Amino acid sequence: MFRITKDVKTxxxxxxxxxxxxxxxxxxxxxxxxxxxGFNCGESPDGLHALETVHRDPPSLLLxxxxxxxxxxxxxxxxxxx
Numbered sequence: 001m002f003r004i005t006k007d008v009k010t011x012x013x014x015x016x017x018x019x020x021x022x023x024x025x026x027x028x029x030x031x032x033x034x035x036x037x038g039f040n041c042g043e044s045p046d047g048l049h050a051l052e053t054v055h056r057d058p059p060s061l062l063l064x065x066x067x068x069x070x071x072x073x074x075x076x077x078x079x080x081x082x
Contacts, residue, residue, distance in 0.1 A: 016040045018059035020050040020076070022068040030063065047071025051079060 017039050021027035024045065031041045042059065044050040048071050054062065066073035 014040070015060040016042055016057070017061045017063060018042045018044060018050065018053060019063045020044045020047070020068075020073070021063075021065040022046055023065070026065075047073065047076040050076055054080060 017034055019027055019030050019034070019041060020043070021030070022045060027043050027045070031043050034041045042053060042057075044053050047068055050062075050064070051071070053059075064073045064076060
C-alpha cells in the first residue's frame, strides 16, 4: 500500500487531478490514495474518455498511463497539445 510520507498542501479551490489508466485496479487504487490524502480526483478508463473529460472540465494535473489500447497516452498528449 502507498503511504504519503511528506506533508503536501492540498487545494480546496477546485483543483482536480484526472487519473487515466485502462487497468481499473491501478486507477482506482491511485484515486483512493490521492483522495484519502485530500486531493479532488476524477478518473478515466481510456484515452478517448480522458480527452472528452479534459475538454469538458480541465484538470489541474493529468496522471496518464502511456501504454493503453486504442488511444494511447502519447496520442492523448499530441491531441491535447494541438
